[in-house]
Each structure stands twice: as structure tokens, then as C-alpha cells.
Amino acid sequence: MRRSLRESSLAYLLLLPALAIFGVFTFYPFLENFRLALYENPPFPGLPSHYVGLSQVGSVLGSTGFHQSLVSTFLFVIMVVPCGLLGGLALAVAAHQKLAGMSIYRTIFSSTVVSSVAVAAVVFGTLMDPVVGLLPWLGINPTPPILSNPTWALPAVALIAIWQFLGLSFIIMTAGLQSLPEEVLEAARLDGAGGWTMFWRITVPLLSPSLFFGVVVGTIYAFQSFGQIDILIGPQNAAFTHTNVLLYYVYNALSVQNNPGLAAVLSIVLFTILLVLTLVQFRFLERRVHYASD
Amino acid sequence: MRTRRFTALTLTLALGGSATLLAACSSSGSSSSTTTPSATATCNATALNAATGPVTINFWESAARANATVLANLTNQFNASQTKVHVNLVVQTSYADTWQKVKAGLSNGQLPDVAQIQDTDTQGAIDTGAFLNEQNCINGFSYQTSDFLPRALAYWSVNHQQWAMPFAVSGPVLYFNQNAFTKAGLNPATPPATLSQMVADAKTLKTAGQGGMGLVLDPWHFETWLATENDLLVNHNNGRTGRATAVAFNTPAADQIFSELNQMVSAGDATTNSAQGAAAFDNLLGVGSGKYSMTIDTSAALGTIQSLLATGQYPNVKLGVAPFPTAVANATGGVQPGGSALWISSKSSPAKEAAAWEFVTFLDNTASQATWAAGTGYIPLRTSSANTPTIQKLWATNPQFKVAYTQLVGGAATYASAGAVLGSFDDVRTAIATAEATMFLGKESPSAAVTMAANSSNALISNYNQRIGQG
Numbered sequence: 131m132r133r134s135l136r137e138s139s140l141a142y143l144l145l146l147p148a149l150a151i152f153g154v155f156t157f158y159p160f161l162e163n164f165r166l167a168l169y170e171n172p173p174f175p176g177l178p179s180h181y182v183g184l185s186q187v188g189s190v191l192g193s194t195g196f197h198q199s200l201v202s203t204f205l206f207v208i209m210v211v212p213c214g215l216l217g218g219l220a221l222a223v224a225a226h227q228k229l230a231g232m233s234i235y236r237t238i239f240s241s242t243v244v245s246s247v248a249v250a251a252v253v254f255g256t257l258m259d260p261v262v263g264l265l266p267w268l269g270i271n272p273t274p275p276i277l278s279n280p281t282w283a284l285p286a287v288a289l290i291a292i293w294q295f296l297g298l299s300f301i302i303m304t305a306g307l308q309s310l311p312e313e314v315l316e317a318a319r320l321d322g323a324g325g326w327t328m329f330w331r332i333t334v335p336l337l338s339p340s341l342f343f344g345v346v347v348g349t350i351y352a353f354q355s356f357g358q359i360d361i362l363i364g365p366q367n368a369a370f371t372h373t374n375v376l377l378y379y380v381y382n383a384l385s386v387q388n389n390p391g392l393a394a395v396l397s398i399v400l401f402t403i404l405l406v407l408t409l410v411q412f413r414f415l416e417r418r419v420h421y422a423s424d
Numbered sequence: 425m426r427t428r429r430f431t432a433l434t435l436t437l438a439l440g441g442s443a444t445l446l447a448a449c450s451s452s453g454s455s456s457s458t459t460t461p462s463a464t465a466t467c468n469a470t471a472l473n474a475a476t477g478p479v480t481i482n483f484w485e486s487a488a489r490a491n492a493t494v495l496a497n498l499t500n501q502f503n504a505s506q507t508k509v510h511v512n513l514v515v516q517t518s519y520a521d522t523w524q525k526v527k528a529g530l531s532n533g534q535l536p537d538v539a540q541i542q543d544t545d546t547q548g549a550i551d552t553g554a555f556l557n558e559q560n561c562i563n564g565f566s567y568q569t570s571d572f573l574p575r576a577l578a579y580w581s582v583n584h585q586q587w588a589m590p591f592a593v594s595g596p597v598l599y600f601n602q603n604a605f606t607k608a609g610l611n612p613a614t615p616p617a618t619l620s621q622m623v624a625d626a627k628t629l630k631t632a633g634q635g636g637m638g639l640v641l642d643p644w645h646f647e648t649w650l651a652t653e654n655d656l657l658v659n660h661n662n663g664r665t666g667r668a669t670a671v672a673f674n675t676p677a678a679d680q681i682f683s684e685l686n687q688m689v690s691a692g693d694a695t696t697n698s699a700q701g702a703a704a705f706d707n708l709l710g711v712g713s714g715k716y717s718m719t720i721d722t723s724a725a726l727g728t729i730q731s732l733l734a735t736g737q738y739p740n741v742k743l744g745v746a747p748f749p750t751a752v753a754n755a756t757g758g759v760q761p762g763g764s765a766l767w768i769s770s771k772s773s774p775a776k777e778a779a780a781w782e783f784v785t786f787l788d789n790t791a792s793q794a795t796w797a798a799g800t801g802y803i804p805l806r807t808s809s810a811n812t813p814t815i816q817k818l819w820a821t822n823p824q825f826k827v828a829y830t831q832l833v834g835g836a837a838t839y840a841s842a843g844a845v846l847g848s849f850d851d852v853r854t855a856i857a858t859a860e861a862t863m864f865l866g867k868e869s870p871s872a873a874v875t876m877a878a879n880s881s882n883a884l885i886s887n888y889n890q891r892i893g894q895g
Contacts, residue, residue: 170890170891171891172891172892173548173551174527174548174551175528175530175531176531176552176553176554177892177893178893255702259702260703261706261713274697274861274865275697275703278697278698278703280865363701364701366698366700366857367698367700369854369858370854370857370862387851389891
């Protein structure tokens with residue numbers, strides 16, 4: 131009894147540094163954020179804030195800017211996650227061949243993981259440039275230009291996010307493919323299953339843990355997208371071009387409009403959405419996941 | 425599989441946490457103290473003379489490239505000319521950077537003694553409570569302002585107080601390609617003088633196979649069209665006799681301006697580009713490439729444009745510069761200024777405030793303004809500067825540099841032509857640009873777009889006023 135007490139106090143002592151760091155940099159700001167949401171802040175630091183209670187939450191949630199942002203966010207996620215996952219799966223299947231030099235392709239396919247958002251944004255921005263770009267040269271040249279056009283801008287930044295997510299998605303899928311139990315595939319083959327049947331009936335169900343993990347990570351990645359929008363669209367044009375996704379709206383509210391109250395409300399919404407989404411994913415999607423090795 | 429579940433949950437929490445962290449870390453909290461601007465500030469020579477040894481002050485400037493060099497030379501000249509004040513020049517390279525750092529300085533105390541701040545932040549600078557009302561210095565030093573161009577002074581005068589001294593002032597002007605005018609059968613000696621003439625000329629140019637108009641979506645131009653008609657942008661005399669609480673532009677005059685622009689765009693005689701980001705110079709570059717034959721942009725770009733043309737890259741362009749086309753014929757107002765002023769921190773010691781004023785008045789003296797204008801293309805702000813041999817010679821050899829000066833001294837000096845002062849001006853400009861862009865996409869009629877601009881601007885203004893505690 132005494133010994134276990136000593137052991138547990140030692141455990142708490144060892145945990146203390148980590149807890150202190152988390153407390154100061156994560157838990158305190160997290161709680162402070164809820165308090166901030168109740169205050170209306172001045173446009174400049176150093177001036178008094180006013181307590182407005184939940185009315186700020188109400189007015190933000192009722193604003194057209196917020197609704198627009200919410201719609202843009204979901205459209206963005208719906209474009210990025212499935213395209214990124216299916217693209218990664220297709221590349222992984224293509225690269226899952228025992229051929230000489232395949233590792234070169236694996237390197238190429240996974241390289242987007244290590245390319246910086248800024249570089250990707252500039253490269254794609256050049257491709258979409260109305261004067262020197264490739265897309266306008268191919269005839270995709272709307273007025274106003276792609277990146278200032280309310281119809282085109284969101285798919286354009288989503289395309290960059292998909293391209294960037296392909297690498298991670300490829301790695302997850304490749305790892306999944308490589309860990310598939312050979313005997314199951316062998317048995318299916320003996321039973322006379324063809325290529326498509328094998329893929330849809332055997333490979334995909336066995337890959338479901340990887341797919342599920344990819345959906346969760348991809349969703350978080352999509353919600354986190356920021357760099358492409360900041361570099362190619364900018365805070366002034368984000369609302370007009372419907373690219374003001376929630377995370378960018380938080381940044382905009384905070385850094386450009388100097389409005390921590392608005393930013394606090396928005397980040398609580400973002401947090402809630404992600405929490406609910408993840409819980410839903412675990413509750414409903416995980417049921418359909420087949421864990422072969424467990 | 426528990427680890428994966430844990431990883432995904434942790435990622436979610438981490439993201440949610442980092443977003444909330446982002447919001448929390450720059451909070452100003454609720455317990456911040458109220459700082460009142462030093463209304464009874466004394467800004468006079470006594471404070472400076474009482475100081476022992478040279479007073480060192482920091483100057484945050486917003487100019488870049490060639491302009492920054494001219495400013496650095498002027499600063500060195502000032503430092504060498506006397507021993508009481510020493511100026512450290514801190515290059516912030518853009519108005520946005522300077523303003524962002526001033527805002528950061530309000531919480532961490534790192535503020536400059538003098539800052540070059542853009543016109544749209546005038547109300548904001550006053551509301552921070554961190555800047556000295558320079559009227560105190562004008563009074564304390566018995567400084568004479570009669571030599572200054574009245575509209576340049578008026579642009580930074582609020583409630584009859586000269587909050588800041590103008591420094592880098594420009595105006596919007598019409599740039600056009602004389603060769604394209606000739607080819608289209610138009611006389612390059614008579615460029616469009618009104619908005620409707622500009623619309624008609626854009627059509628003629630386009631029909632003749634020349635480029636039409638490159639229209640940058642800069643609401644500064646809309647404001648200037650209102651000013652030429654002697655119409656206000658916001659209430660309380662453009663915010664000059666009381667805090668602006670709503671826009672004043674939801675009028676048939678604004679409908680007319682929007683409608684003429686829309687006519688030009690929907691007919692394909694004009695192509696628009698954003699005033700922000702990478703596309704900001706597409707209108708000017710388009711004139712160079714022959715895509716456009718006309719555009720409106722700041723007179724401060726003239727130096728850069730002329731040096732680009734001098735490289736011979738654009739052999740088909742013969743540049744013309746004309747005054748800003750007024751909204752209507754026989755306009756009763758005038759072109760409003762644009763640019764930046766020199767603000768003095770009220771958080772500095774009295775000796776530094778007086779030293780800062782010494783430096784501000786040096787940059788605004790006859791010789792400095794002549795040097796600055798000749799080196800950059802900004803408007804010389806004093807009549808005496810305009811009469812110096814430097815400027816007279818410049819204008820004789822290169823009359824295009826005189827266009828912005830002439831239009832700023834011409835026309836009426838009214839509250840309308842003094843331009844507007846309001847909180848969240850940048851956001852209001854974005855709202856106006858958004859309404860214009862929506863109209864150009866064919867989604868709103870011109871008058872509906874004006875109403876849309878007015879409604880969103882009013883919401884922004886009242887939200888700002890409420891946050892500042894003046895709602």
C-alpha cells in the first residue's frame with residue numbers, strides 16, 4: 131500500500147513537467163478561449179473590452195459571413211478528402227507491383243508530403259495565372275481570373291490541398307496494402323476471384339482500417355488548410371471568393387480585424403465541429419471497419 | 425488499434441486546441457486599462473531644450489525601394505544638420521507592416537516615436553490613444569501652415585485639429601497609351617475628362633481593335649468620383665466634424681457611377697483586376713502589353729512606370745497622363761488626396777515628442793518636400809516647394825509629374841474633397857470592392873450593388889464604433 135502510494139506519487143512527479151507545459155500552453159488557453167467569447171474586444175489592444183455574454187456567440191452564429199464560411203468549409207472538405215483518398219489509393223495500388231524501379235515511383239508519389247505549402251501554392255498560382263498560366267492557356271480562363279472568381283477560387287485551392295494530401299494518403303494506403311495477409315488473397319485467388327472482385331471484395335475491406343484512418347486524418351488536414359488560401363487569395367478577397375474557410379476566418383478575425391472575441395467564437399465552433407465529426411466517424415464508420423490482425 | 429483511435433482523437437483535440445490557442449494568445453483581455461490621449465499635452469521647444477545631450481528617436485517608415493533611399497538620405501541630412509536630435513530610421517517597407525507593428529506595440533510597448541501611417545488608418549490611429557494630436561505642436565511651436573496645400577492638410581484634420589502632418593501624398597490619375605488613342609482615331613491631346621467620356625473612349629478603343637480599359641477594383645477611385653461631385657462618403661461631413669456613424673453614399677449619384685462602370689465592364693470594354701495581392705498591377709502591366717489602352721492608378725506609380733518604359737521593353741506604348749476623369753461635367757468638388765502622414769507617439773517623453781516634431785517639420789520643409797517629390801513622384805505639399813528650381817525644372821522637362829499637383833490645388837476645398845475619415849476604413853473599402861465585383865459578375869444591378877455596399881459598410885462602421893465604446 132505504502133509502496134504503491136510512493137510509486138504513484140513518483141509517477142505524478144514525472145508527469146508534472148508535461149502537465150505544466152500542457153496546462154500553460156494548451157489547457158489554459160483552451161479554457162480562456164471560452165471566456166474570451168463572452169467579451170466584445172476593441173479594435174486595438176490597450177482599450178477596454180466589454181462583457182456581452184452569449185449575445186456575441188448569437189450574433190456570430192447568425193451572421194451571413196459565418197454561414198458562408200461554414201458552407202465553404204464543408205465544400206472544401208468534401209472536395210479534398212474523397213479525392214485525396216481515392217487518388218492515394220489508386221497510386222498505391224499502381225505502385226504495389228513487384229517491378230524494378232518501383233521505389234522511384236513510390237518516392238515521387240509520396241514527395242508531396244515534404245513539399246511546403248508555400249511552394250505548392252506559388253507553383254499552382256503560377257499555373258493559374260491569367261497572363262502566364264497553363265490553365266488559361268488551355269482555355270480555362272474565366273473573368274474574373276480563377277483565383278479572384280467566386281465560382282473557381284475554392285475548387286482551385288482545394289486542388290492544391292488534394293495534391294498535397296495525395297502523398298500522405300499514398301503512404302497510408304501503401305502501408306495498408308503491404309500489411310494485407312497474403313493467405314487471404316491467395317485463398318480468394320484459388321476461389322477464382324478476378325481482379326475487380328479481388329479489389330472490391332477483398333482488398334478494400336481489408337484496407338478499411340487504413341481508409342478509416344485516412345478519412346480521419348484527411349478531414350483534419352482539410353479543416354486545417356490555411357497556407358494556400360493566405361498566399362493565393364489573401365484576407366481581403368477571401369470572403370468575396372468564398373474561400374473564407376473556418377480556420378482562415380479565425381485567423382482573419384484575429385490578425386486582420388483584431389477581434390479576439392469573434393475569433394474565440396469561431397474557434398469554439400471549429401472545435402465542436404471537429405469533435406462531433408470525429409465522434410461520428412468513430413461511432414458509425416468504425417463499425418464498418420474490418421480489423422484483420424486484431 | 426487503440427493507438428490509432430488515440431492518435432486521431434489527439435489530432436482533433438490538438439487542432440481544436442491550436443485554433444483556440446490562436447484566439448487566446450493575442451487577447452487583450454477584459455481588464456486592460458483605459459489610456460486617454462494626452463489632451464493637455466505640451467509639445468514645445470522648452471521640452472527639447474531642457475534635455476541634456478542629443479535626443480534619440482525612432483522613426484518607422486513605410487516606403488520601400490527607391491522611395492526608401494530618398495527618405496534615408498533626408499534622414500541623414502537631418503541628423504547631420506543639427507546636434508539636438510538623432511533619428512534612427514526603421515524600415516517597415518509597407519503601410520500594412522507599419523500598422524500591424526504599431527498594433528502589436530500597443531500591447532508590448534514597442535512603439536516608435538514617429539510613424540508613417542496610411543490615410544485609411546487615420547481614425548484608427550486617433551482611437552488607439554497612442555498618438556499625439558499634432559495640433560498641440562503647431563500651437564506650442566507657433567508653426568505656420570499657410571504655405572501647405574489646403575487639401576493635403578485637410579485630409580488629416582479631424583474636428584479642426586491637425587492630428588498628423590501630411591508627408592507622402594498622391595492622387596489617382598489617368599494613364600493612357602497615346603499610340604492606341606491615335607490608332608483608334610481619338611486625339612491623345614484630349615483624353616477623357618469625365619467618367620462618361622472615359623466609358624465612350626473605352627468603347628471606341630476596343631472597337632478599333634485597341635485594348636480597352638484596365639479597371640483596378642480600388643474603391644479609392646469611387647471615393648474620388650464622389651469627391652469630384654462634392655458628395656460625401658460618410659456622414660458628419662465625412663467624419664470631419666463628428667465620428668462617422670453611417671455611409672452617405674447610398675444616392676443616385678453613386679448609382680450613376682456604378683452604372684457607368686458596369687456598362688463599360690459588361691460591354692467588354694473594360695477588364696477588372698483586384699487591387700490586392702499578385703493581381704494588383706495587372707492593369708498597369710496590361711497597358712504595357714497592349715492589352716489595355718487606359719487605366720486609373722496612383723500618381724505615385726509614375727516614377728516606376730517611366731523608368732520601366734525607359735528600358736525599351738514596351739516599344740508600342742507612348743505614355744499619356746491626364747487628370748482623374750471627374751464623375752460629371754462641370755464638377756463642383758475636387759480630387760481627394762491619398763497617401764500617408766507622420767504621426768507622433770503620445771507614449772514618448774515630452775523631449776522625444778518635441779524632437780519628433782522637429783524631425784516632422786524638417787521632412788515637411790520647403791527643401792525636403794521638393795527633394796522628396798522629385799525623387800519619388802509624390803506631390804510637393806508646399807507652394808514654396810513647388811516653386812523651387814528642383815520642382816520647376818522637373819515639371820518643365822517632365823510635365824506628367826505636375827498632373828497630380830495641379831488637380832490637388834484645383835477644385836473646391838470642401839469636406840467632400842478632403843476625403844473621409846472613419847473606423848475600419850479598409851474593411852469598408854473591401855465591402856465596396858466586393859459590391860462592385862458582384863455587380864460586374866452580373867449578380868446585382870448597379871443600384872442594388874450600391875445598396876449592398878452601403879449596408880455592409882454601415883454594419884462594419886457601427887460594429888467598429890461599438891467595439892471602440894462609441895456605439
